[in-house]
Amino acid sequence: MSTILQKELVQNGELIQGYDTVHAAEWCSPSFLKSKVCTRASAEHGEVTLEASLKTPFGSYTKSFTFDSNVSFIWQPFSKLKVTFTITNLSIDDDQVSFDISAKISIKVPFLGWKSKTFTHHFEFGTLLHSEVLNSIDEATFASLLAIQE
Numbered sequence: 292m293s294t295i296l297q298k299e300l301v302q303n304g305e306l307i308q309g310y311d312t313v314h315a316a317e318w319c320s321p322s323f324l325k326s327k328v329c330t331r332a333s334a335e336h337g338e339v340t341l342e343a344s345l346k347t348p349f350g351s352y353t354k355s356f357t358f359d360s361n362v363s364f365i366w367q368p369f370s371k372l373k374v375t376f377t378i379t380n381l382s383i384d385d386d387q388v389s390f391d392i393s394a395k396i397s398i399k400v401p402f403l404g405w406k407s408k409t410f411t412h413h414f415e416f417g418t419l420l421h422s423e424v425l426n427s428i429d430e431a432t433f434a435s436l437l438a439i440q441e
Contacts, residue, residue: 314342315388315417320410323396328374332414334388339381341392345374359383361390371399389415 314331321327326347333340337359344353345368352368361381367373375395382389392414397407428436 316414318392318412318414320394320396320412323408323410324398324400324406326372326396326398328394328396328410330392330394330412332388332416334383334416334418337383339378339383339388339390341376341378343374343376343394345372345396347372373397386418387415388418389413 315333317329317331319327319329326345329344329346331342331344338357339359340355340357342353342355343366344351345366354366354368356364356366356376358378358381361379363375363377365373365375375393375397377393377395379391379393380389390413391411393409393411395407395409397405400406
């Protein structure tokens with residue numbers, strides 16, 4: 292089953308506004324056999340959305356997952372590569388989200404079988420500010436938000 296997305300042709304000199312997705316936090320694992328996983332996370336309405344990208348010498352593969360409790364699952368974009376994600380210590384409240392993620396990258400190496408390496412990261416971020424809020428705040432408040440993000 293495929294989905295056809297409406298695409299717009301970009302014109303020379305055109306100003307493009309808005310965005311397709313927004314993420315509160317991002318992390319990429321170190322490389323393992325020339326492959327790495329990058330994850331971007333955001334939260335809304337008590338659920339966390341995790342967008343995972345598996346970057347390999349054969350291309351980049353991206354998939355989004357949503358969860359609201361500790362969970363473990365396997366994503367296998369094709370038969371020779373898979374990533375096992377484990378989410379633990381998930382905490383979601385009105386203005387803060389945190390969780391630990393474990394990403395086990397597994398690659399099926401000819402004659403050697405599956406070779407794996409596990410990477411971990413702690414995510415902690417505020418719930419997303421919607422674009423309406425960002426568009427309506429004054430410059431001093433916006434500068435303050437930028438300053439506290441570092």
